[in-house]
Amino acid sequence: MLRMEDVTVAIAGVQVLRSVSLGLTSGRTTILIGRNGAGKTTTLRAIMGLLPVEAGAVHLGEQEIGTTPAYQRAAQGIGYAPEDRRLVPEFTVEDNILLPALALSLPAPERARRLDEVYALLPQLLTMRTRPGGGVSGGQGKMVALGRALMVARTALLLDEPFQGLAPALALDYARTLGELRRGRPDLAILITESTPALLDAIADETLQIERGAIN
Amino acid sequence: MLDTLIPLAVDGLASAALIFFVAVGLTLVFSVLRVLNVAHGSFYAIGAYVAASIGLWIASAGLNPWLSFPALVFSAAIVAALFGPLVERCLMRWTYGKSEAIQILVTFGLFLILEDLQRIVFGVRSLAEDTPMQLLGSTQIGDVVYLNYQLLLIGLAVIVVVGLRIMLTKTRIGRLVTAVVADREMAQSIGINTNRVFILSFTLGVFLAALGGALATPTAGAAPGLGAETMVLAFAVAAIGGLGQIEGAALAAIIVGLARVLAIYFAPSLDAVAPYIVMLVVLLVRPYGLFGQAATRRI
Numbered sequence A: 001m002l003r004m005e006d007v008t009v010a011i012a013g014v015q016v017l018r019s020v021s022l023g024l025t026s027g028r029t030t031i032l033i034g035r036n037g038a039g040k041t042t043t044l045r046a047i048m049g050l051l052p053v054e055a056g057a058v059h060l061g062e063q064e065i066g067t068t069p070a071y072q073r074a075a076q077g078i079g080y081a082p083e084d085r086r087l088v089p090e091f092t093v094e095d096n097i098l099l100p101a102l103a104l105s106l107p108a109p110e111r112a113r114r115l116d117e118v119y120a121l122l123p124q125l126l127t128m129r130t131r132p133g134g135g136v137s138g139g140q141g142k143m144v145a146l147g148r149a150l151m152v153a154r155t156a157l158l159l160d161e162p163f164q165g166l167a168p169a170l171a172l173d174y175a176r177t178l179g180e181l182r183r184g185r186p187d188l189a190i191l192i193t194e195s196t197p198a199l200l201d202a203i204a205d206e207t208l209q210i211e212r213g214a215i216n
Numbered sequence B: 001m002l003d004t005l006i007p008l009a010v011d012g013l014a015s016a017a018l019i020f021f022v023a024v025g026l027t028l029v030f031s032v033l034r035v036l037n038v039a040h041g042s043f044y045a046i047g048a049y050v051a052a053s054i055g056l057w058i059a060s061a062g063l064n065p066w067l068s069f070p071a072l073v074f075s076a077a078i079v080a081a082l083f084g085p086l087v088e089r090c091l092m093r094w095t096y097g098k099s100e101a102i103q104i105l106v107t108f109g110l111f112l113i114l115e116d117l118q119r120i121v122f123g124v125r126s127l128a129e130d131t132p133m134q135l136l137g138s139t140q141i142g143d144v145v146y147l148n149y150q151l152l153l154i155g156l157a158v159i160v161v162v163g164l165r166i167m168l169t170k171t172r173i174g175r176l177v178t179a180v181v182a183d184r185e186m187a188q189s190i191g192i193n194t195n196r197v198f199i200l201s202f203t204l205g206v207f208l209a210a211l212g213g214a215l216a217t218p219t220a221g222a223a224p225g226l227g228a229e230t231m232v233l234a235f236a237v238a239a240i241g242g243l244g245q246i247e248g249a250a251l252a253a254i255i256v257g258l259a260r261v262l263a264i265y266f267a268p269s270l271d272a273v274a275p276y277i278v279m280l281v282v283l284l285v286r287p288y289g290l291f292g293q294a295a296t297r298r299i
């Protein structure tokens, strides 16, 4: 579904990804494991189009999207939840979740359908939907960021260290949610990064290791 | 006493309105692009020259003099359409994410180019065209005479403050702008075409500066050196209000406008430095300006 082929990325003149190749399949969850600084975030940002790719190719289905701007990749259904939540503090939680619908000019029925889907998967969000984005805790913010990414995701979902900073109970909850998502959304190819794999064993279809910018 | 203070206040508020248009554009562009555009005052100057030229042409062509009102707004729109997208795409975008030193150098270069352009097109003469002010006349209340044009300026500034706030919180494009201000990369990854937001915001900033200049011509005309003078004043106002703060810029413009007329009346030698004395005092007490916050970026 989504493939990276021999992708090389440099940030500020330093090679951060070296010839990275990976393939994601609809309905399957891939885990990308690596230490701090290994290149996990960079891999996701390269797929999303937030960093220029120096060499190699990124394919979504049959289409090469290596030079497509990030906002168009979002329109093609690639959803991304960054590791730091990045909510708009002035907007309510619900408006943060709805922001992609506004950006992509989704028609009202489609917008409502996707929002219902998000609330069905993450009912915790319903209780905080009117709170300002700047006024939720770190863990709650991660849920909001997941909800927002799900509004975008039609083909692929990229989650950057979703468990980082979550209390154990919340992390278990979150892992269950991701399992549900994998079963309930066969259209989505899911890629999750982690530094500690334990929680994801149950839902991983495939596990990749990244080390110093290269996948073994 | 009141008979002198109230007309002074109206004078102060009218000049506050003009400087507000420039400062709020500067602050808007800074929030979205994260570039302090040193050339911003030049758009005020060009707006003034274009408006004065069109005004003089309307008069010489014998057209209906009331056309000179829409012509003021039309002048600002021409300047914005001519320079906004062009300057943003060809120049500003190369400075995004670069160091502040580079941003200041590049926009200072733009300032020099625009100053020369202004000199080539309009020459070094001053232009005066006050038809709109004459047409509106004045109102006498008690012993005090008010220029209606000044009241119009104050009203327009209020409309711009309220209009910008409504645009940012209620309209689709305004909410997308707010998201870009909050986090550019997040905005892109949820589907916002940030380039379009940059072009639009910059063009709106140019329009507001040019509108200030155009609206100033009936009372002040257009003269060489206007760009630099306005830039420094607008920067002082934006800094007092807190960079990125719309309501802050409005309040700061009022304070600076009133400080100036008070200085003119009570201590004429301080007229030119009054805004900077205010800036110094405010920034000593609140380094990020009246409405500014160090950590969060707001608009």
Ligand SMILES: Nc1ncnc2c1ncn2[C@@H]1O[C@H](COP(=O)(O)OP(=O)(O)OP(=O)(O)O)[C@@H](O)[C@H]1O
Binding pocket: A011, A012, A014, A016, A034, A035, A036, A037, A038, A039, A040, A041, A042, A043, A195
């Ligand atoms: N903006 C940047 N400027 C310079 N180097 C960077 C930048 N961003 C990342 N890097 C470097 O790229 C490498 C990979 O970074 P990346 O953020 O992808 O790692 P990560 O696996 O996500 O790490 P973490 O677990 O800490 O989030 C690191 O060595 C980092 O120092």
Ligand SMILES: [Mg+2]
Binding pocket: A040, A041, A042, A083, A160
């Ligand atoms: Mg990371």
